[in-house]
Amino acid sequence: MINPYVPYPVRIDDIQIATEDKSLKTFKFVFLNKSDEEKFAYKAGQFAELSIPGKGEIPIGIASSPVEKGFVMFTVFKAGVVTSHLHNMKVGDIMGIRGPLGNWYPWDILEGKNIFIIGGGFAFTTLRSSIVYMLDPANRKKFGTIDVVYGARTPGMLLYKDELIAWGKRDDIRMHLTIDREAPDWKYHVGMGPNIAEKVGPKGDDNTYAIACGPPIMIKFTLPVLEKLGFSHDHIILSLENRMKCGIGMCGRCNIGKELVCKDGPVFTLAEINQTPREY
Amino acid sequence: MKVIKIDKKKWAEGLNKLRAAYQLIGPVKKDTYHDFQVLDKDQLPDFDFLNTRMSPKSIAFPQSEVMLQYSLDEAKEDHHIMKEVQKDASPRAVFGIRPCDAKALMLVKLNFDTSDYKDPYWIQAYEASTLIGMACDNPSSTCFCTSTGCGPYNEEGLDVLMVDIGDHYLAKIISKKGEELLEKAGWKTSADDPSLIEKKKSQSEAKITSAVETKNLKDKTILDLYEAPFWEDISFSCLNCGTCTYVCPTCWCFDIQDEAHGKKGVRMRNWDSCMFPLFTLHTTGHNPRETKVHRVRQRFMHKLKYFMDKYDKGIMCVGCGRCIRLCPVNIDIRTVCDKMNNFKASC
Ligand SMILES: Cc1cc2nc3c(=O)[nH]c(=O)nc-3n(C[C@H](O)[C@H](O)[C@H](O)COP(=O)(O)OP(=O)(O)OC[C@H]3O[C@@H](n4cnc5c(N)ncnc54)[C@H](O)[C@@H]3O)c2cc1C
Ligand code: SF4
Ligand code: FES
Numbered sequence: 001m002i003n004p005y006v007p008y009p010v011r012i013d014d015i016q017i018a019t020e021d022k023s024l025k026t027f028k029f030v031f032l033n034k035s036d037e038e039k040f041a042y043k044a045g046q047f048a049e050l051s052i053p054g055k056g057e058i059p060i061g062i063a064s065s066p067v068e069k070g071f072v073m074f075t076v077f078k079a080g081v082v083t084s085h086l087h088n089m090k091v092g093d094i095m096g097i098r099g100p101l102g103n104w105y106p107w108d109i110l111e112g113k114n115i116f117i118i119g120g121g122f123a124f125t126t127l128r129s130s131i132v133y134m135l136d137p138a139n140r141k142k143f144g145t146i147d148v149v150y151g152a153r154t155p156g157m158l159l160y161k162d163e164l165i166a167w168g169k170r171d172d173i174r175m176h177l178t179i180d181r182e183a184p185d186w187k188y189h190v191g192m193g194p195n196i197a198e199k200v201g202p203k204g205d206d207n208t209y210a211i212a213c214g215p216p217i218m219i220k221f222t223l224p225v226l227e228k229l230g231f232s233h234d235h236i237i238l239s240l241e242n243r244m245k246c247g248i249g250m251c252g253r254c255n256i257g258k259e260l261v262c263k264d265g266p267v268f269t270l271a272e273i274n275q276t277p278r279e280y
Numbered sequence: 281m282k283v284i285k286i287d288k289k290k291w292a293e294g295l296n297k298l299r300a301a302y303q304l305i306g307p308v309k310k311d312t313y314h315d316f317q318v319l320d321k322d323q324l325p326d327f328d329f330l331n332t333r334m335s336p337k338s339i340a341f342p343q344s345e346v347m348l349q350y351s352l353d354e355a356k357e358d359h360h361i362m363k364e365v366q367k368d369a370s371p372r373a374v375f376g377i378r379p380c381d382a383k384a385l386m387l388v389k390l391n392f393d394t395s396d397y398k399d400p401y402w403i404q405a406y407e408a409s410t411l412i413g414m415a416c417d418n419p420s421s422t423c424f425c426t427s428t429g430c431g432p433y434n435e436e437g438l439d440v441l442m443v444d445i446g447d448h449y450l451a452k453i454i455s456k457k458g459e460e461l462l463e464k465a466g467w468k469t470s471a472d473d474p475s476l477i478e479k480k481k482s483q484s485e486a487k488i489t490s491a492v493e494t495k496n497l498k499d500k501t502i503l504d505l506y507e508a509p510f511w512e513d514i515s516f517s518c519l520n521c522g523t524c525t526y527v528c529p530t531c532w533c534f535d536i537q538d539e540a541h542g543k544k545g546v547r548m549r550n551w552d553s554c555m556f557p558l559f560t561l562h563t564t565g566h567n568p569r570e571t572k573v574h575r576v577r578q579r580f581m582h583k584l585k586y587f588m589d590k591y592d593k594g595i596m597c598v599g600c601g602r603c604i605r606l607c608p609v610n611i612d613i614r615t616v617c618d619k620m621n622n623f624k625a626s627c
Contacts, residue, residue, distance in 0.1 A: 004397045005347050005547070009361045032361075053350040053360050054540035079563040094360035242568065243560050245536045248397040252533035253552070253559050257502045258586035263396070277506045279560075279568040279578075
């Protein structure tokens with residue numbers, strides 16, 4: 001019997017400060033046992049439990065992409081006990097990773113479709129994973145147009161800035177970066193993400209899916225915009241967060257109605273969410 | 281199925297024979313109530329109870345248990361690597377378990393033994409256990425098992441069902457595991473009149489007059505029931521003490537916590553309760569089940585609707601009545617179930 005509670009041992013291989021206010025750091029991990037990397041085979045949109053012995057476990061979206069090999073990457077906001085401890089850890093330290101957990105963006109359905117991604121703040125992690133996956137030379141032709149609206153308070157609060165700028169120079173993805181207020185040397189949009197999405201977003205139709213990840217307030221203002229653009233509720237994909245422990249559907253705390261966010265989610269269509277109590 | 285007659289004079293002798301092969305667990309009188317515990321050498325289970333105060337769910341799901349262990353000592357080669365704790369998986373025999381509590385274990389199994397993930401701690405302990413049930417002849421006024429798909433002589437989940445006939449017990453063999461146990465105890469005499477069990481069963485079932493109505497629950501939508509107007513009323517007096525969830529044989533929610541002392545640490549699991557605000561509190565301070573109305577509704581919706589919709593195995597309640605007897609403010613699941621079952625959403 002495989003014990004689903006035992007994490008794979010990993011070593012911290014790299015730590016980068018991810019935002020100018022230092023509230024987010026990006027961690028790269030390598031597996032101590034090479035064969036664990038294969039067991040950890042994941043899809044973009046899944047999460048894992050980062051497991052720190054003596055401190056606890058936290059569910060974190062996988063920011064690296066299935067097409068990137070040799071490491072797994074997570075970007076973590078310093079929030080409470082475990083995340084603060086993680087922020088103080090050093091390269092070379094040993095800890096654990098349990099997963100991959102949950103479902104993923106519905107890649108089988110998304111193939112052949114136009115993709116509209118709307119991200120806000122630091123909820124861009126699994127969206128990065130998805131973009132890197134779609135832009136991979138082996139995959140790009142499987143998708144139609146790709147539009148990305150990504151907003152943050154200031155330029156320094158955008159995650160993965162170098163990559164964003166590099167993607168902006170490509171002709172097979174349309175990047176629409178935005179910040180809340182004017183800033184020196186800023187060449188892109190200014191304004192709230194949902195407003196920019198309304199201006200630049202593709203029209204919603206059978207062949208176009210929207211994936212939105214961000215703080216609750218952003219989601220709240222984005223949904224009416226997507227409706228206006230013509231996206232039906234089963235073409236709007238969201239990723240939910242709830243307090244979690246087991247991550248495998250057993251401890252019972254993360255449910256919305258009969259769905260467990262950790263196992264049946266975290267990815268749901270708006271049509272599915274509309275059928276459940278809004279307990280997230 | 282075979283029925284064995286156990287002369288009460290041979291009872292202690294048989295149990296003593298079993299002690300070599302099994303750890304014995306049974307109900308024991310403590311102060312004013314009974315609870316299950318590991319029986320000491322020579323100690324006999326005491327069957328003089330209606331039901332135990334706590335359910336025997338802890339035989340597979342202890343209130344607190346260590347899952348993983350690790351060393352924080354950097355001088356050790358395997359420091360910070362978490363390892364499964366090896367558990368005692370040796371056979372145990374649980375005596376005097378009520379049919380409702382045995383059925384509850386079957387419902388809990390649906391959570392811990394799934395096609396995607398298996399909880400090794402629960403499954404190992406469950407599989408190591410042989411369950412020898414004791415049929416109920418004196419159901420209490422809060423028992424409503426006959427309307428929950430169970431009953432005072434229900435056999436689901438049991439390996440042996442025992443019936444008290446005065447100077448002897450009748451033991452109905454339900455599984456291979458049960459048959460082996462009876463053999464090892466040396467109880468071999470076939471019963472002269474096994475039909476006594478059926479007779480006593482009908483008598484006992486007739487004594488249970490309390491019931492819940494569940495047949496309409498399936499057809500109602502989750503959102504209609506969730507938004508029903510009665511939740512405020514139902515939860516008004518609830519203290520969120522969690523008693524109902526702790527005594528419930530079908531409640532399985534747990535928390536996971538690390539505990540480290542010096543250079544050694546363990547990862548534990550502990551019973552948790554949907555009645556506690558911390559259960560769902562996000563680190564941001566946002567709580568999706570902020571008020572006790574949310575939490576009380578979650579408990580009843582989980583038991584009487586979400587579970588039914590998810591597994592199609594009826595409600596997640598066996599009618600043992602513990603939550604009714606022990607709730608300090610008399611919140612009664614039977615009333616709530618009826619309200620839900622009779623609810624008509626106004627469109
Ligand atoms: C699917 C999913 C994906 C996520 N992705 C990301 C991501 O990519 N990046 C990111 O930054 N965040 C992400 N989050 C949010 C992240 O999980 C939380 O910010 C994180 O769990 C906070 O942990 P903490 O220990 O710092 O906070 P705390 O509030 O200190 O506690 C969290 C844990 O500590 C323990 N704990 C603390 N206090 C108590 C107490 N009083 N009693 C009992 N236990 C306690 C518990 O184990 C608790 O679960 C995601 C969440 C989900 C559900
Ligand atoms: S036992 Fe009664 S008061 Fe306590 S949490 Fe349960 S319903 Fe509320
Ligand atoms: S986190 Fe345990 S059930 Fe979802």
